[in-house]
Amino acid sequence: MKLFRNLLVAFAMFFAFNTVQAQSVAHIDSEKLLMSMPETKAMETELKKVQQTYADEYNGQATALQAKLKKYDAEAPTQTDAKNEERRLEVQQLQQKIQKYGQTAEQEIQKKRFDLLKPIVEKAQKAVQDVAKSKGVKYVFDSSPGKGLIVFEGEDLMPAVKSKLGIQ
Numbered sequence: 001m002k003l004f005r006n007l008l009v010a011f012a013m014f015f016a017f018n019t020v021q022a023q024s025v026a027h028i029d030s031e032k033l034l035m036s037m038p039e040t041k042a043m044e045t046e047l048k049k050v051q052q053t054y055a056d057e058y059n060g061q062a063t064a065l066q067a068k069l070k071k072y073d074a075e076a077p078t079q080t081d082a083k084n085e086e087r088r089l090e091v092q093q094l095q096q097k098i099q100k101y102g103q104t105a106e107q108e109i110q111k112k113r114f115d116l117l118k119p120i121v122e123k124a125q126k127a128v129q130d131v132a133k134s135k136g137v138k139y140v141f142d143s144s145p146g147k148g149l150i151v152f153e154g155e156d157l158m159p160a161v162k163s164k165l166g167i168q
Contacts, residue, residue: 026137026155031144033124033158036167043116050112054105061098068094123165131160 034040072087079087132140140157141147162168 024135024137024155025139025141026132026135026157027141027143028128028157028161029144030124030128030142030147033128033161034120036162037120037124037165038167039120039123040117043113043120046116047109047113051109054109058098058102058105061094061101065091065094065098124161127161127164128157131157131164135160 069091072084072091076084076087128140132138135155135157137155137157143156
């Protein structure tokens with residue numbers, strides 16, 4: 001019985017050791033990978049164009065408001081109190097409209113960024129999965145700063161993934 005138990009323990013240890021060896025570990029800096037992809041550079045260029053379009057419209061509205069304020073301030077002494085109050089409310093509404101436009105523009109830019117980034121991230125993840133599978137890697141950690149990986153002793157998949165994506 002004791003021999004059987006010892007054999008069972010030895011077999012369990014052997015099996016556990018082989019399992020641990022089979023479950024190889026690697027790492028990749030996902031942020032660096034994404035930044036090196038040409039798709040990311042194209043995305044940034046497109047986002048800059050969108051941001052500039054929104055900024056131009058916002059600045060145009062703000063300039064028009066400033067001109068109106070200047071005009072109303074100059075005409076205020078010659079207007080009735082009722083007219084000045086009406087103009088004050090008009091200016092408040094325009095300020096709120098411009099503020100809302102700025103918030104909406106920011107939301108639209110964030111949505112555009114997400115929509116453009118999603119297929120890039122999916123492509124990178126697929127490449128990492130394919131390379132990991134071809135190398136027999138069971139676990140891949142993200143070694144980007146702040147992702148929690150402290151030791152980078154495992155295999156770095158960056159060169160193989162870049163090669164798979166055709167990145168120099």
